[in-house]
Amino acid sequence: xxxxxxxxxxxxxxxxxxxxxxxxxxxxxxxxxxxxxxxxxxxxxxxxxxxxxxxxxxxxxxxxxxxxxxxxxxxxxxxxxxxxxxxxxxxxxxxxxxxxxxxxxxxxxxxxxxxxxxxxxxxxxxxxxxxxxxxxxxxxxxxxxxxxxxxxxxxxxxxxxxxxxxxxxxxxxxxxxxxxxxxxxxxxxxxxxxxxxxxxxxxxxxxxxxxxx
Numbered sequence: 001x002x003x004x005x006x007x008x009x010x011x012x013x014x015x016x017x018x019x020x021x022x023x024x025x026x027x028x029x030x031x032x033x034x035x036x037x038x039x040x041x042x043x044x045x046x047x048x049x050x051x052x053x054x055x056x057x058x059x060x061x062x063x064x065x066x067x068x069x070x071x072x073x074x075x076x077x078x079x080x081x082x083x084x085x086x087x088x089x090x091x092x093x094x095x096x097x098x099x100x101x102x103x104x105x106x107x108x109x110x111x112x113x114x115x116x117x118x119x120x121x122x123x124x125x126x127x128x129x130x131x132x133x134x135x136x137x138x139x140x141x142x143x144x145x146x147x148x149x150x151x152x153x154x155x156x157x158x159x160x161x162x163x164x165x166x167x168x169x170x171x172x173x174x175x176x177x178x179x180x181x182x183x184x185x186x187x188x189x190x191x192x193x194x195x196x197x198x199x200x201x202x203x204x205x206x207x208x209x210x211x212x213x
Contacts, residue, residue, distance in 0.1 A: 055109060055193065058117035062187040069181035069190055070114040071127035073197075076177065077107040079143040080170050086151055087163040095211055096160045099204065103167070106200065110193065117190070143170060164212040171201045171208075 080103065087100035118125050147166055154162045174197060181194035 055113035056189045058120045059187040059189050062117075062121055062190070063185065065181060065184040066187040066190045067118070067121060067123045068127065069177060069185060069194060070118050070121075071124070072177050073174070074111055074114050074118075074125065075127055076170065076174050077111045080167070080174075081107060082143065082148050083151060083163055083166050083170065086148075087160075087167075091160050091163060092156050093160050093211065096163060099167075099207060099211070100163070103204070110197075113193070117187075161212055164208050168205060168208055168212075171205055175201050 084100040084104045084107075088097055088104065091097045091100065115125055143166065151159065151162050151166060178194035178197040178201075182191055182198070185191045185194065
């Protein structure tokens with residue numbers, strides 16, 4: 001079980017990072033990504049429960065940061081799906097099930113688009129497992145087998161708290177990876193997705209904090 005003090009620190013880090021939302025993403029030709037509006041201050045559609053719109057095709061121009069963002073986000077999604085799949089089935093609070101279903105739907109659309117971009121860029125679908133290859137790009141592995149085992153063993157309200165705790169930490173890693181993309185990426189589509197990710201995850205973190213309080 002994650003201690004309340006740790007949860008508070010994680011929440012502050014996520015929300016402070018998201019507060020620096022680089023809303024000035026690529027303005028020209030900006031396309032809504034993962035439920036977000038490219039306009040500054042627009043509310044992410046997916047957060048309001050609407051369907052996640054189709055993500056754009058990859059840009060011909062890209063750099064190593066774009067590739068790392070795509071690869072690491074696909075891996076983060078793969079790991080996070082272990083938590084949301086269990087939460088959808090076993091959460092005792094319907095609101096936790098709703099958050100899990102929301103994340104799963106968004107992640108499915110994002111993962112499909114990102115893998116399509118990597119294929120178009122002729123890059124591997126998976127990131128280099130060597131930790132040294134990710135210096136300055138955040139943490140590739142955010143969830144451990146012991147975390148999933150702890151969640152599987154939990155029951156009732158304890159399960160809900162554990163699931164939310166894991167997701168809060170996991171979303172922190174997702175946000176940090178997205179912020180690196182907005183700072184150093186070249187692909188307009190990838191930067192738009194990163195900006196939308198930051199906005200959407202901020203709203204989801206706030207929602208989770210009310211549930212775990």
